Amino acid sequence: MAIKVKLFAYFREGRGKIVPMDYTPGMTGQDVINTLGITAPEIAAIIVDGVDGKVDSMLTVPIKDGGYLAIFPPVAGG
Amino acid sequence: MFGYMGKILRINLTTGVIGTEDLDFELAKKYIGGRGLGTKLYMDEVDPQIDPFAAENKIIFINGPLTGTATPTGGRYMVVTKSPLTGCIASSNSGGKWGAYLKYAGYDAIIIEGKASLPVYINIEEEKVEILPALDIWGKYTSETSAALTEKHPAASVLTIGPSGEKLSQMAAIMNENDRAAGRSGVGAVMGSKNLKAITVSGSQKPEIANPEGLKAVTKECRGILKENGVTGGGLPTYGTAVLVNIINEHGVYPVNNFQEGGDPGAEAVSGETLTEEYLIKRNPCHHCPIGCGRWVKSEHSPDGVGGPEYETLWVFAGDLGINDMEIVIEANYWCNELGLDTISAGATLAAAMELYQRGYITDEQLDDDVILKFGNAESVIHWLKKLGNREGFGDMLARGSYRLCDFYGVPEYSMSVKKQDLPAYDPRGIQGMGLQYATSNRGGCHVRGYLISPEILGLPEKLDRFDLAGKEVWVKVFQDLTAVIDSLGLCLFTSFALGAQQYADMVNEVLGTEWSAEELLLAGERIWNLEKLFNLEAGISPEEDTLPPRFLEEEMPEGPTKGWVHKLDKLLPLYYKERGWDEDGIPTEERLEKLGLL
Numbered sequence: 001m002a003i004k005v006k007l008f009a010y011f012r013e014g015r016g017k018i019v020p021m022d023y024t025p026g027m028t029g030q031d032v033i034n035t036l037g038i039t040a041p042e043i044a045a046i047i048v049d050g051v052d053g054k055v056d057s058m059l060t061v062p063i064k065d066g067g068y069l070a071i072f073p074p075v076a077g078g
Numbered sequence: 079m080f081g082y083m084g085k086i087l088r089i090n091l092t093t094g095v096i097g098t099e100d101l102d103f104e105l106a107k108k109y110i111g112g113r114g115l116g117t118k119l120y121m122d123e124v125d126p127q128i129d130p131f132a133a134e135n136k137i138i139f140i141n142g143p144l145t146g147t148a149t150p151t152g153g154r155y156m157v158v159t160k161s162p163l164t165g166c167i168a169s170s171n172s173g174g175k176w177g178a179y180l181k182y183a184g185y186d187a188i189i190i191e192g193k194a195s196l197p198v199y200i201n202i203e204e205e206k207v208e209i210l211p212a213l214d215i216w217g218k219y220t221s222e223t224s225a226a227l228t229e230k231h232p233a234a235s236v237l238t239i240g241p242s243g244e245k246l247s248q249m250a251a252i253m254n255e256n257d258r259a260a261g262r263s264g265v266g267a268v269m270g271s272k273n274l275k276a277i278t279v280s281g282s283q284k285p286e287i288a289n290p291e292g293l294k295a296v297t298k299e300c301r302g303i304l305k306e307n308g309v310t311g312g313g314l315p316t317y318g319t320a321v322l323v324n325i326i327n328e329h330g331v332y333p334v335n336n337f338q339e340g341g342d343p344g345a346e347a348v349s350g351e352t353l354t355e356e357y358l359i360k361r362n363p364c365h366h367c368p369i370g371c372g373r374w375v376k377s378e379h380s381p382d383g384v385g386g387p388e389y390e391t392l393w394v395f396a397g398d399l400g401i402n403d404m405e406i407v408i409e410a411n412y413w414c415n416e417l418g419l420d421t422i423s424a425g426a427t428l429a430a431a432m433e434l435y436q437r438g439y440i441t442d443e444q445l446d447d448d449v450i451l452k453f454g455n456a457e458s459v460i461h462w463l464k465k466l467g468n469r470e471g472f473g474d475m476l477a478r479g480s481y482r483l484c485d486f487y488g489v490p491e492y493s494m495s496v497k498k499q500d501l502p503a504y505d506p507r508g509i510q511g512m513g514l515q516y517a518t519s520n521r522g523g524c525h526v527r528g529y530l531i532s533p534e535i536l537g538l539p540e541k542l543d544r545f546d547l548a549g550k551e552v553w554v555k556v557f558q559d560l561t562a563v564i565d566s567l568g569l570c571l572f573t574s575f576a577l578g579a580q581q582y583a584d585m586v587n588e589v590l591g592t593e594w595s596a597e598e599l600l601l602a603g604e605r606i607w608n609l610e611k612l613f614n615l616e617a618g619i620s621p622e623e624d625t626l627p628p629r630f631l632e633e634e635m636p637e638g639p640t641k642g643w644v645h646k647l648d649k650l651l652p653l654y655y656k657e658r659g660w661d662e663d664g665i666p667t668e669e670r671l672e673k674l675g676l677l
Contacts, residue, residue: 008324009317009351017346044308044537047328050639054541070328074308075350076536076575077319077371077389078529 004068005032011042011073029059029069044074079103080288081143081589082111086119087185087207089200091272092133092192096207101186107592108675110566111186112142113169114606116158117613119189120167126616130162130264131246131271133193139180139237139277140188142568146181146285148293149585150301151570153178153365160617161263162271163248163423163479164497164522167613170251170265171565173364173372174258176279179235183281190272199238199276201231204283212275217241219416220253227278234278240418243270245469247477249423249500253415257372257385258364261420263499263521288591296584300577301368307576309538314371314572315361319389321350322503326389327397329535329544330638331508334397335453336429337494337629340505341638344402348392352404359383369572377408387411387421390525393503394425399432400453409460417467423479426500428462430480430493439487446471491628497522497619506630508640509534511542511550514650515558517624520610526571528557538575547646551653559603566606605674608658608666612676621664624651 001023007015015036024031029048033040046058047070063069079101086099109115116138128135137159144152155177161168180188183202190200194209197216201208215223215238224236235254243250243266250266251259260266269275287293305311313321326332327345334342346352353373362385363370373386387395387407395410396402414421432453434440440451449461465473475483481498484490494501499522506513511530519527533553534544542553560579564571567586579596587594594602615621625631630645655662659670671677 006328008328009313009321012351017351045325045535045541047639050330052329052535052639053543055537072325072328073313074536074538075313075317075321075325076309076532076538076572077314077322077350078525078531078571 001065003063003066005036006068006070008070008072009075011038011071023065026062028062032069033059033071038071042073043071045072046070080286080591081147082106082186083181083184083283083285085185087188087202089188089190089207089209090192091190091194091198091209091274094209096209107590108602109606110142110563110602112140112154112156112566112568113158113171113562114566114602114609116140116156116169116187117167117606117609119187120158121609121613124160126160126613127618128160130160130268133272135160135268136189136191137265137268137272138187138189141177141181141186142566143586143589145568146178147287147589148297148366149569150297150304151364151367151369151573152568153367154568154570155180156565157252157260157265159265159268161265161521162246162267163264164499165617166497166521166619167610168263168265168521169565170260170262172252172254172258172260173367173570174235174255175365176235176237176254177568178365179279179281181285182283183279184283188277190274193271194273197273197275199227199274199278201234202277202279204281215275216244220418221256221416223276224256227276231278231280233280235280236276236278238276239266239269240416240467242418242467242477243267244275245477246270247419247467247469248479248482249420249427249477251418251420253418257415259415259420262422262524266418287589289588293585293588296588300581300585303581304368304573304576309575310369310572314369317350317354318371318373318386320353320373320387320392322389323349323392324351325535326504329508330635330640331505332393332397333503333505335400336398336433336492337505338433339637340508340635340640342397342402345397347402348396348404348407353386357386357404357408362386364570367570369570371572375408377412379412384408384412385415390503391421391425394422394429395459398425398429399459401456401459403456406456406459410463413460413463413467417464419467422502423500424463424466426494427466427476427480427483428459430484431476433492434484434487434489439489444472494627494629495523496626497623499523504531505635505640506626506645507635507643509544510547510646510650511553513626513630513645513647514550514654515554517626517647517651518554518654520607520614526561528554528561529571530554530557532575545643547649550650551657554654555657556600558607559600562603562606563599601674605676608671608674608676611666615665624664
């Protein structure tokens, strides 16, 4: 089974827009960013299976089989 | 006098009398400048119940004390008048370089009164101020006007309205440098009502600075902070505001089809990443701006490119219309700039018209040609936008904005607006603080009176639970007050992604020679907010209008990460009134007004 990692802005550089990954039971966002070479302080916002929250706590949430992450560096506008 | 130039220019278009007045320095310090001082000057001279299009109405162009200084983004001016769209106080600001040029001409503000008998423009070259005929440029697009006036006044910055302002559309903007806009609340139509097409300004004066070395040091510090910050030194310069498309969409608060849905699987096509990779020619920064979020993009209108769309514009001419075509968005942005239109209200009115068509209120027979106003119909966008801007045929109905359009059909609830001003690109059902800010904004539906998206979505300065109500009234008040300060100083709101109240105090203190603390500055922001509220109350804007369209209060978001949510304004509004020190009906108390020096 697999999960889908959606990357945005300059997180895409050298990684692509969507990165598929094999699912392993209990895997978290921290496991994902370790694999991708992204560190927690670089992340401004993260969504795990449709739920957002503080970055540090969201990185510990287990991802569902077939689920997804969306990871954003600091961005803003208006 | 430091920071300010000390002079106000007063021009009566009825009599042709031009004069200058000394700036009241103490009054300026109390209300800072820009939005705050402009509102005070306006309220002292104009009956809040005035018809915005009456000759007796006035329109004020005013700088902040930091406009035209070396401070980062110190180049913004504010337009203050009564809005023909909302009936509220209108203060609409713009970047570019026109504000700085007004300061270099030696003035803090221009107060325009009366109405010219024929179209005119005003040319300002320091002491030389003249009212000149504008018959040859009346009816022209903004770029044509700018080109014609630049030929006559090569050193000048040009501010102008387009055909929409001339034809009194309630969503008409004021443009400078072709693609910078004082966009919201219909300020361009007030210029048009006075037969005033443009203002050209040039000069070589500079404001005196109280502590030049101190300013140099704090400016260097603030520029360093802006450069190091991930948003102001990374995300915004690289991708522009368009970078919001994906993050707002992923949170399920990206409005689709006039806010009937909250997400669009095709939004990537109009994202900041796509704009940057496929259309960006170069950045297009405003005066003294180290951020440089402005875009210059490819277009068939010019081999050199044209001004690019902001996030709000991308959303409103894409997701909100059920279309995802970057070239249509760029084209719509181009025509809004040429016609002199607020992109948000123009697109939102098309979206409302499409919902009226979807529900059978607008029929094929009512449209005066065969281009159907229907969600997803790409060919309708530019067609009806031009008709709106020129008030042709059914476009005349559209030019009044979504509220008046929907109200005409007896269904104002399909207008996604607050106080008749169209809402921007964030569905409040999934951003509870932002919804409270929409409902209480003194100029109606607006995101730049308190950008709660920062903490609720973007995690700046810290991540808040976007659905949780706890403490949101406190955040909204602080954001609203701080925004009033920034707007009054003459800086760009985007600096606040990196800078805090203390840095603003440090900058203004070095310029003016004051010793304001961050708390005192925020108190001035609260004073300005309450002053605006008093104007609205005297103008007849009832606190009952501190609300949201029923869709957000009653209809649950149908799908996505915000599924099942409505906005809980009934819970938040009483807390907000209490936090502001107002009574339970939303009226500022004498005690609070006395504390703020407003009695």
